[in-house]
Amino acid sequence: MSVQWNEMIVADARALRASEIRDLLKVAERPEIISFAGGVPDPKLFPLATFNDVYGDLTGDEQAGRRSLQYSISEGLPGLRQWIADDLAATGAVRDIDNILITCGAQQGLDMLARLLLEPGREIVLEKPSYLGAMQAFSMRRPSYVGIAMDDDGPVIAELDAAFAKGARIAYLSPDFQNPTGRSYSLDRRLAVLETARKYGAVILEDAAYCKLAYEGESLPSLLALDDAHGDPDAGTVIQLGTFSKTLAPALRIGWITAPRPVIRQLVLMKQAGDLHVSTINQEIALRAASKLFPSHLETLQGAYRAKRDVMLSALADFMPEGVSWSRPQGGMFVWLTLPENINSRELLIDAMEDAKVAFVPGQAFFCDQSGINTARLSFATESNERIRDGIERLALLIRRKDNQ
Numbered sequence: 001m002s003v004q005w006n007e008m009i010v011a012d013a014r015a016l017r018a019s020e021i022r023d024l025l026k027v028a029e030r031p032e033i034i035s036f037a038g039g040v041p042d043p044k045l046f047p048l049a050t051f052n053d054v055y056g057d058l059t060g061d062e063q064a065g066r067r068s069l070q071y072s073i074s075e076g077l078p079g080l081r082q083w084i085a086d087d088l089a090a091t092g093a094v095r096d097i098d099n100i101l102i103t104c105g106a107q108q109g110l111d112m113l114a115r116l117l118l119e120p121g122r123e124i125v126l127e128k129p130s131y132l133g134a135m136q137a138f139s140m141r142r143p144s145y146v147g148i149a150m151d152d153d154g155p156v157i158a159e160l161d162a163a164f165a166k167g168a169r170i171a172y173l174s175p176d177f178q179n180p181t182g183r184s185y186s187l188d189r190r191l192a193v194l195e196t197a198r199k200y201g202a203v204i205l206e207d208a209a210y211c212k213l214a215y216e217g218e219s220l221p222s223l224l225a226l227d228d229a230h231g232d233p234d235a236g237t238v239i240q241l242g243t244f245s246k247t248l249a250p251a252l253r254i255g256w257i258t259a260p261r262p263v264i265r266q267l268v269l270m271k272q273a274g275d276l277h278v279s280t281i282n283q284e285i286a287l288r289a290a291s292k293l294f295p296s297h298l299e300t301l302q303g304a305y306r307a308k309r310d311v312m313l314s315a316l317a318d319f320m321p322e323g324v325s326w327s328r329p330q331g332g333m334f335v336w337l338t339l340p341e342n343i344n345s346r347e348l349l350i351d352a353m354e355d356a357k358v359a360f361v362p363g364q365a366f367f368c369d370q371s372g373i374n375t376a377r378l379s380f381a382t383e384s385n386e387r388i389r390d391g392i393e394r395l396a397l398l399i400r401r402k403d404n405q
């Protein structure tokens with residue numbers, strides 16, 4: 001008798017679904033397609049020479065080299081956690097290294113927090129739209145999603161309050177240059193979010209993946225930093241996720257969770273049980289590269305991405321027909337497009353890939369309630385300035401045609 005896989009695979013794992021959009025977008029990697037679909041950094045901006053140096057320095061040093069190839073503690077290298085604690089302190093978030101766990105990217109942080117805090121039916125509040133990867137991590141625990149509407153300043157507080165009043169006690173939020181919309185919260189809204197969470201004793205999971213990619217305007221304090229103003233960091237409301245993926249290189253797979261000590265202690269046990277620790281050598285390399293490169297490399301990234309964003313925004317203004325609107329992000333990698341209501345962006349993608357040779361991600365996938373049929377995420381991170389302008393012009397022509405049909 002053959003194995004009955006349907007019965008063998010547990011319900012948590014079955015909750016994960018393959019994405020039809022991902023399959024569709026596989027073709028977007030062909031060179032003839034101008035792709036605004038990727039969610040990845042521009043590889044041309046990876047600091048290759050510095051990596052060459054720091055790997056050489058490390059493996060050329062007998063003691064440090066051998067140590068970096070050994071197992072290490074589950075919390076993460078103390079030196080790296082200290083670097084992160086110092087960096088957080090510079091933003092106003094005072095944390096000890098015992099408040100930090102190094103994870104295999106922020107994505108593992110999301111998975112671990114899902115396993116720590118979610119269970120079937122437990123409610124979690126999400127922005128509409130929200131980061132798809134977070135929803136994938138959360139879905140494994142089969143929670144119940146409560147989507148809340150966003151305006152230009154952040155989440156609509158009445159909706160957040162209502163979600164907590166009905167019993168939700170966890171919210172996953174991205175206050176800076178959100179994936180997928182590129183939008184950020186105003187200072188007042190950050191304060192209101194914290195006040196609302198405190199009113200109900202709720203936890204905020206703050207995703208700070210893009211916070212360093214700020215291109216203009218004043219940098220606003222994170223929810224974590226604002227939470228600190230109210231005393232003991234171990235009693236805080238906010239758990240923050242960070243990563244080097246957007247600032248050094250995603251292949252390092254170095255992220256972190258900052259949380260009250262009792263939470264970190266529990267997560268460390270999970271990390272031990274799961275994969276022992278993040279690669280020692282990668283942690284060592286990330287520490288050496290960040291110490292050497294920051295803040296000047298951040299300025300290089302900010303300059304390069306700002307220029308690409310500007311090209312995309314001016315092309316949108318030049319070519320898009322009336323009835324199409326878009327976000328004007330002050331950082332990050334994404335512009336969010338809202339199309340006329342009669343245009344389904346999934347259908348548009350098929351024609352865009354075939355006729356216009358342009359790819360983007362239809363927005364519906366980012367909504368926990370499957371709304372947003374006429375929305376799309378455009379990344380300006382990886383294409384050249386010329387191709388960004390060309391791609392937006394082609395897409396605009398197609399939208400014009402569709403809108404007139």
Ligand SMILES: Cc1ncc(COP(=O)(O)O)c(C=O)c1O
Nearest residue numbers: 105106107131179209243245255
């Ligand atoms: C908002 C957000 N959070 C987390 C991640 C995961 O990043 P990583 O696991 O590479 O650190 C991403 C990746 O694109 C992201 O966009």
